[in-house]
Structure formats: structure tokens, C-alpha cells
Amino acid sequence: MRHENRFLDISPLIVGFTRQMAYGLILVLFMCFRPQGLLGEFGRKKLRKGDDTGTVDTEDGSSRRVNIKEVETVLGTSRAKESADTGPLLELQNVSRSFGGIHAVSDCTLSLKRGAITGLIGPNGAGKTTLLKSIFGLLRPWEGRILYQGRDIAGRRTEVNVREGLSYMPQGQGLFPDLSVTDNLDLGDYALGKTASGVSMDQVLDLFPILGSRKHQKAGTLSGGEQRMLSLGIALKQSPKLLLLDEPSIGLAPIIVQNVMETIRQVNHRLKTGIVIVEQNIEATSRIVDRIFIIKVGKIVFSGGADIASDKQRLWDLF
Numbered sequence: 001m002r003h004e005n006r007f008l009d010i011s012p013l014i015v016g017f018t019r020q021m022a023y024g025l026i027l028v029l030f031m032c033f034r035p036q037g038l039l040g041e042f043g044r045k046k047l048r049k050g051d052d053t054g055t056v057d058t059e060d061g062s063s064r065r066v067n068i069k070e071v072e073t074v075l076g077t078s079r080a081k082e083s084a085d086t087g088p089l090l091e092l093q094n095v096s097r098s099f100g101g102i103h104a105v106s107d108c109t110l111s112l113k114r115g116a117i118t119g120l121i122g123p124n125g126a127g128k129t130t131l132l133k134s135i136f137g138l139l140r141p142w143e144g145r146i147l148y149q150g151r152d153i154a155g156r157r158t159e160v161n162v163r164e165g166l167s168y169m170p171q172g173q174g175l176f177p178d179l180s181v182t183d184n185l186d187l188g189d190y191a192l193g194k195t196a197s198g199v200s201m202d203q204v205l206d207l208f209p210i211l212g213s214r215k216h217q218k219a220g221t222l223s224g225g226e227q228r229m230l231s232l233g234i235a236l237k238q239s240p241k242l243l244l245l246d247e248p249s250i251g252l253a254p255i256i257v258q259n260v261m262e263t264i265r266q267v268n269h270r271l272k273t274g275i276v277i278v279e280q281n282i283e284a285t286s287r288i289v290d291r292i293f294i295i296k297v298g299k300i301v302f303s304g305g306a307d308i309a310s311d312k313q314r315l316w317d318l319f
Contacts, residue, residue, distance in 0.1 A: 087150055089114040089242055089274045090135070095144035095154075097130055104130040105141070106298040112242075117268050117275045119289035119306070121282045123319055127298040128278040129171065132244050135276075136168040137161045148242070165241035169231050171250060177220025181211050184219050184230055188237025199271070204233040207267060225256035229263060236267065242274045243267070249281050257284050264288060282309050294318050 090112040097105040105127040112118050122128050133139040135146055140155040147153070153161060158168075176184055185204055205212035208229045214222065219230055228248055235243055248264065249257040265288040268275050279285040286292065286309035294302035302308065302318050309315070 088112055088147075089116075089149065090276075091145075091147040092131075092135075093145040093147065095131070095134060095141045095146060097127075097134055097139060097141050103298050105134065108144070108295070108298070108300050110293050110300060110303065112274060112276065113290070115268070115272050115274055116290040117265070117277065117288055119282070119285040119292040120276060120278045120295060121280070121285060121292055122295040123280065126295045128295055129246055130298075131295070132168065132246055132276070132278055136166055136244055138168075162238055165239070166244070167235040167238045167240035167242070168244045169235045169246060169248065171246040174231050174234075175219045175227060178218060181215045181217055181219060181222070181230060185211075185233055185237055188234040199236050199239050201237075204236055207236070207270070208233055208263065223256075224252055225259060228252065228256075228260055232260075232263065232267070236271070236273075240273055242276070245275065245277045247278055247280065249279060249284055257281065261285070261288050282315065285309075 088111045092108050092110050095105060095108045096103065108127075108131060120128050120131065130139060134141045134154075135148075137153070137156050137158040137160075145152050145154055148161075148164070148166065153164075176187070179187075182201065185201060205215065210226055211230060211233060214226065219227065222230060232245075232248070235245075245264070248260055252260065261284050264275060264277065267273055268288075277285055277289065282292075286306040289306050292302070292304060292306055292308055293300055294308075296318065
């Protein structure tokens with residue numbers, strides 16, 4: 001009798017514990033199979049509909065419901081395109097790059113207008129080529145931003161940059177000497193891919209008539225000035241919006257330098273291509289550029305008009 005009373009005393013505890021376990025198990029199963037809660041998907045759809053739609057007035061004076069997120073997406077894309085079309089073509093913001101602890105480029109900031117010719121002038125070792133290679137993607141800056149048409153391209157792959165309208169003519173010739181002039185020019189299309197097409201062969205030969213008369217000649221047999229024009233033609237075959245030229249006058253006779261600079265001016269005028277010229281020859285460069293930046297020991301020390309070339313004392317101080 002005593003044992004039966006003891007069982008009756010604890011039976012409510014067992015029943016209560018069992019009930020709590022059952023409730024807990026039901027709650028766990030509910031959370032696993034219905035994570036969206038009691039409202040379910042129906043409630044969420046109603047909530048989304050209330051949040052994502054709004055009323056706009058149409059041109060005929062009536063009103064209609066629109067999806068707000070879709071409108072915001074369209075407006076955002078339109079504003080981004082407008083900014084890309086009207087803002088600076090290229091902006092460098094506090095760009096730095098070092099080699100073995102030595103600052104080749106330090107905290108460089110500059111802005112390039114669309115369709116303009118910009119000169120980047122400085123002595124040997126100033127950081128000019130490093131800056132160009134960083135823009136083109138051959139080097140990744142350690143600090144700062146490189147904005148091309150409003151988008152940060154710092155460290156982006158070069159083949160992507162080419163397809164987006166950047167082209168780079170390196171210092172020297174960069175040609176295949178055993179291939180003909182036309183074969184070298186055809187290689188300019190290769191970077192764009194099979195489905196894309198750049199400036200036509202006829203357009204390039206129209207800009208460089210001397211190459212047209214030598215189109216079957218091997219590139220290695222051309223004169224220094226002709227080879228420089230061929231390198232420029234290869235870069236133009238990629239239909240660039242921004243053309244980066246690394247010392248196009250290096251090693252050329254003064255009369256040839258004059259011809260090369262005039263050709264660059266014609267490219268800018270006829271194709272509306274933005275151009276950055278890295279040079280040491282400030283006198284020749286100042287005749288065709290809209291703006292000059294002077295770089296010294298990796299830092300921009302001057303930004304202004306091309307008339308700086310006539311101020312010899314100031315140039316001496318800057319260099």
C-alpha cells in the first residue's frame with residue numbers, strides 16, 4: 001500500500017515532464033519545417049507587396065502602382081551611366097606603389113578629362129612608368145584607388161581593361177620584327193576577342209600613310225619613327241577610350257619627334273581618344289597637351305597648363 005501511494009505521489013511529475021518533452025519536440029519540428037513562422041509565405045508576400053510598391057503619377061494625369069525596387073534599380077543604373085559619361089575619364093586617388101621598401105609612386109592624386117591629351121612629365125626614376133603600369137593593370141597599387149569611368153579598376157586584369165577601352169603603348173617598340181606591318185596590326189584585334197572589332201585597318205593606314213606604303217614590309221626593317229607609328233597603330237586597333245603612351249619620343253631625332261607628336265594630336269582630334277603621354281621631353285609634349293602633371297621622386301609636384309614649359313626657372317626648380 002505504501003508503494004502504491006509513493007507511485008501516486010510522483011505520477012503528476014512524470015506526466016508533467018513528459019508533456020514538456022512533447023511540447024519541446026513539437027516546437028523543434030515546427031522550427032525545422034516552418035522556419036518562416038506562423039504567418040507563413042502568405043504573410044511575407046503581403047509584407048513585401050506593401051513595402052515594395054508605390055504610386056506614381058503618369059503623363060496623362062492618372063496614377064498607377066509600380067515596384068519601387070525596380071524603379072530604384074533603373075534610376076541607379078541611369079545615374080551611374082550619366083556619371084560615367086560626364087565625369088572625369090580617369091581619377092587617381094592617393095595611389096602608392098613601392099619596390100623593396102622604396103616608394104616608386106607615393107600618394108599620387110590626379111584627374112583626367114575626357115578626350116583630353118595629358119602630359120605626365122618627370123626625370124628618369126620619377127615613377128612615371130610605374131604609374132602608367134598601375135593604371136593599365138600590369139602593377140597593383142599598394143594603396144589608393146584608380147577610377148576609370150567612375151569604377152575602381154586598381155589591380156584589375158589587363159585583358160579586362162583592354163576590352164573596357166584602355167590601351168597601353170610601352171616604352172620601346174613592342175613589335176614582332178619578323179612579321180609584316182599588317183600582321184602586327186592584326187594582332188591589335190586579338191586582345192579584343194573573336195567577336196569584337198576595333199578600329200579598322202583602313203582607318204589606321206589612313207592615319208599613318210607611311211605604313212600603308214610599307215604594309216607588306218617586315219616591322220624590323222622600318223625606321224625608328226615608323227616603328228613608333230606602328231606601335232601606336234596596334235594600340236589604336238583596340239579602339240581605346242584612353243591611350244597610355246610611355247615615352248613615344250625616346251631615341252628619335254628631333255624632326256621625327258615632331259612628326260610623332262603631330263600624329264598623336266591627329267589621333268586625339270579625329271578619334272576623340274583620351275591620351276596620357278609620359279615624357280621627359282617637355283618642350284615637344286607641351287605643344288600638343290591640354291594639361292601637364294610633373295612627377296618627381298614618386299610625387300605629383302605640379303598640375304597646370306602647358307604654358308609651364310616656357311617658365312624655365314620654375315621648371316628647373318620643379319625638376
